[in-house]
Amino acid sequence: MCLGIPGKIVAVYETNGLRMGKVDFGGVTREACLDYVPEADIGDYTIIHVGFAISKVSEEDAQETLKILREIADIEEELGMNEEYPDISETIER
């Protein structure tokens, strides 16, 4: 019930005084209430939870997280710590 999913806003309109929108989840589109994310507009990504956008996703912060982890990876390689590891790609479902 707490598993919000990020989706892209593709339409914004009003119903019964509420800011509503259509949100695209990688091809599946659903209606969501956008009243809690007044700053989010068409093209923005929001986390949708039981039909409500609860947070606008920050592109800058999203990139920063990945960058920090990639830097750990680079440092390890430089220090020659990158030994052979078992392949976990099967554990990590795609």
Next chain:
Amino acid sequence: MKYIDEYRDAELVKKAADEIARIVTKPWVLMEICGGQTHSIMRYGIDQLLPPEIELVHGPGCPVCVTPLELIDKALAIASRPEVIFTSYGDMLRVPGSSKDLFSVRAAGGDIRVVYSPLDAVRIAQENEDREVVFFAIGFETTAPANAMSVLQASTLGLSNFSVLVSHVCVPPAMEAILSSPENRVQAYLAAGHVCAVMGFWEYAPIASKYQVPIVVTGFEPVDIMQGILATVKQLENGQATAANAYARAVTFEGNKPAQAVINKVFHQVDRKWRGIGVIPKSGWGLRPEYADFDAEKRFSVEDIHPEESSLCIAGQILLGLKKPGDCSAFGKECTPEHPLGATMVSSEGACAAYYRYRLDLVQEQ
């Protein structure tokens, strides 16, 4: 999908796991609060990638699991009434009450409808003026903005045939209850990312400081979870205990202010009973007196409820992080997702359901 695929990058998950293994020097017990995170951890095998020093225990963040039995029994009684259309999030339908569940009430003729959004329940009330529409408003801080808005909408639209059966719970009081317990093993928390998207994480700073436990806001994808664990272990190894954010793309310190405003308009703080745990003071929300007209408990007098739990189920100890599903004698035997004895075996967020789905072999070997 953007913001999902890149956070399932196996290489990055492995690197973060290596970094955790590199910095850890002694054993630590971390609790992930949210059942959604428990499922992610099991599904992607994150626990198996961690060094042996790190133990993850699973927290009470499963709304379906902690909704008190009395309230499930009330829901069953209300949903059985012929004038009622009972609406609910789908996960609640198979949660066992004392003697039956919502599915069996529906099979016996009850008009029970699963809704995706609470606004769907409001729409059903608009379309069925001659019926009483009740919405089962349960959940943590994540569903509260949506549930509160359904009440506001019904009020704005002047709907007299809409009401809500409320059982809202809040995370911070439960975290404190766990830390205060003499049996507590938890040394750090991964805080629930989407609860914090709504509420921010300012509430956690005093808890981190008072109990000297790091609390790190953590997301749901494998990279997010590893990053949360890494940040937590860094604090533990350095002797720090602060509230920090490892899910910055969705969470800010102050949270979603418009959502908080609507929650505070409709709900106020109340004592709540948690299934399997007991009453935790000021641990939930109830309807404010101004919205008492929308209170299903007042509208339908449902007395004479005598709840009775299964004597085998140890869900309460599992929700407190004291035991794991494999410790239960009924796990996978008397208790399965098809015939659950406790709510932790039902929900897509329950720890027992996660173990049954992803770790059945391991548990049976033990």
